Amino acid sequence: MSRSKRIPLSYFPGCSMATTAKENNRSLIEFCEQIGYDLIEVPDWNCCGSSSAHSVDAELAQDLAARNLTLAPRGRPLLAACPNCMLRLRGAQRHLAEDPDAQQRCEARWGRPVDPNLKLIHFFDLLAGADMKGLNKTSPGLKGLKFVPYYGCMLARPPAMRHEPNHHGLMEKILSDLGAEPRRWGYGARCCGTFLSVVRPDVVGAMVDAIFRNAAAAGADCLVTACAMCHMNLEVRSTLQNRIPVLHFSEALALAVGEGNGKDWFSRHLVDPRPMLRSARLIG
Amino acid sequence: MNKRNQKNNRDAQPVAIIAAGNGDMGFIREVKERSGTDLSACFHCRCCAGGCPFVEAMDYSPHGIIRLAQLGMREEVLKSATIWTCVGCHTCSIACPMAIDMAAVMDALRGIAIESDAAIAEPDVLDFHREVLRSIERYGRTHKLEIMMRYKVKTRDWFTDMDVGLRMLAKRKLDLMPSKVRNTKDLKRMFRKNAEGGIP
Ligand code: SF4
Ligand code: SF4
Numbered sequence: 001m002s003r004s005k006r007i008p009l010s011y012f013p014g015c016s017m018a019t020t021a022k023e024n025n026r027s028l029i030e031f032c033e034q035i036g037y038d039l040i041e042v043p044d045w046n047c048c049g050s051s052s053a054h055s056v057d058a059e060l061a062q063d064l065a066a067r068n069l070t071l072a073p074r075g076r077p078l079l080a081a082c083p084n085c086m087l088r089l090r091g092a093q094r095h096l097a098e099d100p101d102a103q104q105r106c107e108a109r110w111g112r113p114v115d116p117n118l119k120l121i122h123f124f125d126l127l128a129g130a131d132m133k134g135l136n137k138t139s140p141g142l143k144g145l146k147f148v149p150y151y152g153c154m155l156a157r158p159p160a161m162r163h164e165p166n167h168h169g170l171m172e173k174i175l176s177d178l179g180a181e182p183r184r185w186g187y188g189a190r191c192c193g194t195f196l197s198v199v200r201p202d203v204v205g206a207m208v209d210a211i212f213r214n215a216a217a218a219g220a221d222c223l224v225t226a227c228a229m230c231h232m233n234l235e236v237r238s239t240l241q242n243r244i245p246v247l248h249f250s251e252a253l254a255l256a257v258g259e260g261n262g263k264d265w266f267s268r269h270l271v272d273p274r275p276m277l278r279s280a281r282l283i284g
Numbered sequence: 285m286n287k288r289n290q291k292n293n294r295d296a297q298p299v300a301i302i303a304a305g306n307g308d309m310g311f312i313r314e315v316k317e318r319s320g321t322d323l324s325a326c327f328h329c330r331c332c333a334g335g336c337p338f339v340e341a342m343d344y345s346p347h348g349i350i351r352l353a354q355l356g357m358r359e360e361v362l363k364s365a366t367i368w369t370c371v372g373c374h375t376c377s378i379a380c381p382m383a384i385d386m387a388a389v390m391d392a393l394r395g396i397a398i399e400s401d402a403a404i405a406e407p408d409v410l411d412f413h414r415e416v417l418r419s420i421e422r423y424g425r426t427h428k429l430e431i432m433m434r435y436k437v438k439t440r441d442w443f444t445d446m447d448v449g450l451r452m453l454a455k456r457k458l459d460l461m462p463s464k465v466r467n468t469k470d471l472k473r474m475f476r477k478n479a480e481g482g483i484p
Contacts, residue, residue: 019459046470047420056410191375194372195412198432198435
């Protein structure tokens with residue numbers, strides 16, 4: 001893509017992608033670069049509150065998300081890939097839009113204006129408009145990869161957000177445009193357990209094992225996840241001896257555009273996906 | 285279902301039958317104000333319970349909590365395990381014909397439970413949330429290794445998950461040092477709410 005066509009985006013990585021799921025973060029940045037977007041990290045961003053802030057302190061949850069909105073430079077859309085961070089950022093933006101007092105308090109507190117028109121885009125919104133078939137002609141693609149898509153709870157939204165676009169089926173569409181083969185299964189929208197993974201490993205372990213068993217029974221070589229927390233809970237909680245690997249969606253995309261070889265992403269997985277990727281001839 | 289839930293279920297049923305009638309009718313209004321959701325719209329079709337991935341780990345089903353609230357059984361609701369087990373995944377919201385925002389209702393109920401010093405049925409859940417918030421208070425971001433260590437100290441459960449932790453360290457999934465927000469003044473401003481450092 002020519003230099004002049006490149007599009008700069010503000011980028012909110014969030015804690016999971018900045019730490020435990022660095023491979024998710026790096027593959028996402030490299031893939032975006034390949035398709036013409038330059039991601040510029042929001043300066044000094046803070047945690048959006050994870051699953052905990054809204055669970056016990058609504059006001060704090062709002063403050064945490066709103067501070068990030070004040071840090072995003074005006075006029076440049078803000079991209080996030082973590083479904084939970086995006087939900088929190090959108091919720092905070094809606095709250096500020098509905099309540100002028102809250103907007104005023106927020107600006108007074110941080111001494112910075114909030115752009116009411118700041119465009120929040122989830123990684124899936126970005127991909128929904130992209131033409132992957134064109135990309136497929138010039139890039140190695142994903143031929144030979146059989147996968148099941150795992151969305152976790154990202155397709156479920158609170159009633160107030162029910163009119164926002166829902167990207168059901170997007171991973172299947174994009175990855176099959178790139179040559180991969182989606183397998184049908186019924187567990188793609190199961191919740192990963194979030195914090196119950198820590199507090200009730202017994203409950204989440206059994207659920208995660210059922211997810212892996214069903215993925216394998218569907219004939220998949222791997223699961224593809226849309227969320228870094230899902231990825232971690234699936235990998236960490238399964239008690240099965242033999243299970244298929246889990247790829248981040250961004251890793252699959254980066255592989256498809258020829259960015260996967262020789263990267264240290266895959267060595268960070270608890271279940272090493274490299275043997276599977278080698279036998280599908282996706283890495284050397 | 286494990287032992288603990290069987291116990292919860294056994295305890296739950298008779299209580300639900302006895303106390304209805306002398307309910308606190310202001311309760312449902314309080315929940316509506318905090319959650320923005322009108323609980324009286326629920327007509328108990330049970331679609332929420334049918335799809336909830338954690339209903340078996342709860343003492344009351346999600347709509348059961350709403351029923352108790354409709355009957356004004358404030359205390360039963362606030363001391364239930366369900367309000368702490370719900371992870372807010374919104375799976376039930378997309379199934380609900382009445383657009384009940386269950387996650388918002390549960391958020392509101394936890395808030396009320398903490399403020400009114402109700403007995404917390406799942407103290408480990410609250411301990412975990414508190415450790416996450418403490419981490420955000422300290423660094424502005426979550427530092428997973430420290431959260432896990434402190435949670436272990438708090439719950440005195442050293443051996444569950446030791447293997448998981450070691451595997452995560454080996455795979456460089458747990459950073460030893462936190463990723464931090466530089467503007468610590470901003471952080472102080474957010475957490476400066478009550479004497480104990482702002483964490484409920
Ligand atoms: S799905 Fe909605 S209306 Fe039906 S029982 Fe659950 S909360 Fe009530
Ligand atoms: S939001 Fe809570 S009640 Fe609803 S499906 Fe998820 S865990 Fe169950």
